[in-house]
Amino acid sequence: MQGTAEECFPMSKMLLCWVQPQYALVAREAKGGFAVQPGDRLLDPRGKPHSRYSIFAEYQQQLLLRSTRSVQGRRPEPTSGGLVCRFRFA
Numbered sequence: 001m002q003g004t005a006e007e008c009f010p011m012s013k014m015l016l017c018w019v020q021p022q023y024a025l026v027a028r029e030a031k032g033g034f035a036v037q038p039g040d041r042l043l044d045p046r047g048k049p050h051s052r053y054s055i056f057a058e059y060q061q062q063l064l065l066r067s068t069r070s071v072q073g074r075r076p077e078p079t080s081g082g083l084v085c086r087f088r089f090a
Helices: 056-071
Strands: 077-079 082-084
16 A cells, blocks of 8 residues: 555545534423423323424434534535534424
8 A cells, every 4th residue: 555544545524513502492382481301201292202202302313413414515604703504404
């Protein structure tokens, strides 16, 4: 083998880390402010256990995965505090 390690072992990995993820949750029925904890159970509109995510931590993981897919391949925008990628979920 000849060349640099990158030339001999080509690979590309992207590592995105959400250091302090924050969520803006909307509950139209809420009478005021509220907090959701990772261990809180998730229910469907009928009040039954949610079919896919039993607790909020499972849904949080899915939100992070979705946001990672949304950001991959995008160029970061310069800001005064560093770099940021803007995205919206459909």
